[in-house]
Amino acid sequence: EAGVTQFPSHSVIEKGQTVTLRCDPISGHDNLYWYRRVMGKEIKFLLHFVKESKQDESGMPNNRFLAERTGGTYSTLKVQPAELEDSGVYFCASSHPSSGSPDTQYFGPGTRLTVL
Amino acid sequence: AQKVTQAQTEISVVEKEDVTLDCVYETRDTTYYLFWYKQPPSGELVFLIRRNSFDEQNEISGRYSWNFQKSTSSFNFTITASQVVDSAVYFCALNDYNTDKLIFGTGTRLQVFP
Numbered sequence: 001e002a003g004v005t006q007f008p009s010h011s012v013i014e015k016g017q018t019v020t021l022r023c024d025p026i027s028g029h030d031n032l033y034w035y036r037r038v039m040g041k042e043i044k045f046l047l048h049f050v051k052e053s054k055q056d057e058s059g060m061p062n063n064r065f066l067a068e069r070t071g072g073t074y075s076t077l078k079v080q081p082a083e084l085e086d087s088g089v090y091f092c093a094s095s096h097p098s099s100g101s102p103d104t105q106y107f108g109p110g111t112r113l114t115v116l
Numbered sequence: 117a118q119k120v121t122q123a124q125t126e127i128s129v130v131e132k133e134d135v136t137l138d139c140v141y142e143t144r145d146t147t148y149y150l151f152w153y154k155q156p157p158s159g160e161l162v163f164l165i166r167r168n169s170f171d172e173q174n175e176i177s178g179r180y181s182w183n184f185q186k187s188t189s190s191f192n193f194t195i196t197a198s199q200v201v202d203s204a205v206y207f208c209a210l211n212d213y214n215t216d217k218l219i220f221g222t223g224t225r226l227q228v229f230p
Contacts, residue, residue, distance in 0.1 A: 003160075033217070042120075043161075043207065045217040056215050091161060093218075102149055102211045105218060107161035 002026065004108035006092050012114045018080040021111045025074070025094030031055075032075050033095075033105060034067060038088040046090075049075060050097075061086075082115045089113070118143045120210050122221035129198050130229050137193045137224045139208030145169075149211035150184065150191045151218065156204040167191065198228045 005024045013019050025032045034046040046065070047057040051072035060067070064083070069075040079086050089112050093105040119142040129135045141150065152164040165175060167184055175182045179196045195202055205225045209218040 009159075031216070035218070035220075040222075042222045043209075043218075043220040045219070048216060056217065058215070059217070089159070093161075102213065102216050104151070104163055104166050106163060107153070109158070109160040112159075 004092055004094050004106055006090075006108040006111050008111060009109065010112045010114075012116065013082055014116055015084055016081045018078065019082055019113060021077045021079075021090050021092075021113070023075045023077070023092030023108060025092070026106060028096070029094035029106075030072070030097040031095040031103070031105075032069060033093040034075070034077055035091040035093065035107075036088050037091065037110075038085075043091065046077075079113075082113075084115050087113055087115045118145075118210055118212060118219050120208050120219055120221035122206075122208055122224050124224045125222070126225040126227070128227045128229065131199060132197050133228075134194060134196050135198050135226065135228075137195075137206050137208075137226065139191045139193065139221060141189050141191065141208070141210045143189075143210060145213050147213050149213070151209040151211065152182065152191075152193050153207045153209065154204045155207065155223070161207070164193075195226075198226075200228050200230055202226060203228045 007022045032049040037043040045059040048055045049069045066078045089110040091110045093107045095103040095105045121140045148169045154162045183192045205223045208221045
């Protein structure tokens with residue numbers, strides 16, 4: 001079974017440009033999460049999809065970040081326009097549909113974003 | 117507020133030594149889940165263990181063991197007879213039962229030298 005995949009693995013952009021990150025969850029996983037780790041700090045939650053619906057987007061830093069999950073399969077996270085403080089590693093995770101208790105989240109390899 | 121603290125930023129050991137990574141958590145929930153993830157140099161987060169708040173039995177998996185103590189709000193991770201391949205950043209995390217999101221500690225970087 002394929003794990004969570006993310007593309008690209010690295011992205012270097014100039015301040016003010018746009019970047020789109022992609023995440024393909026494990027097949028059959030309805031839950032999809034985005035997290036971010038800014039250098040040296042903890043990994044922080046950004047948002048949670050259940051199928052194509054945003055269940056919780058309380059961690060999204062501001063309206064420069066837009067996440068989508070059309071059709072309930074893969075998800076994209078767009079940053080427009082990018083700022084220096086957006087640099088970090090963006091992780092995607094997925095889990096089975098919940099059945100009362102939270103299931104284990106399986107993570108992808110992350111996308112390292114550098115904004116110059 | 118919920119919080120996970122990993123006070124050890126970096127630990128260095130020599131191969132075959134035992135090492136314990138500390139994790140202390142804060143939550144007001146009576147039902148919660150705790151996790152450990154490993155991040156090797158390749159970058160991905162690898163799931164190691166999931167423990168719910170009602171199960172205080174210690175767990176052993178090969179050279180890995182976990183000690184969950186609700187009385188001290190700790191969920192410590194011990195690697196016995198460490199190996200170079202154990203070198204990684206280890207994250208402890210707490211699941212927010214209401215929202216399903218994970219709350220992570222800042223991680224502990226373990227370096228095992230030959």
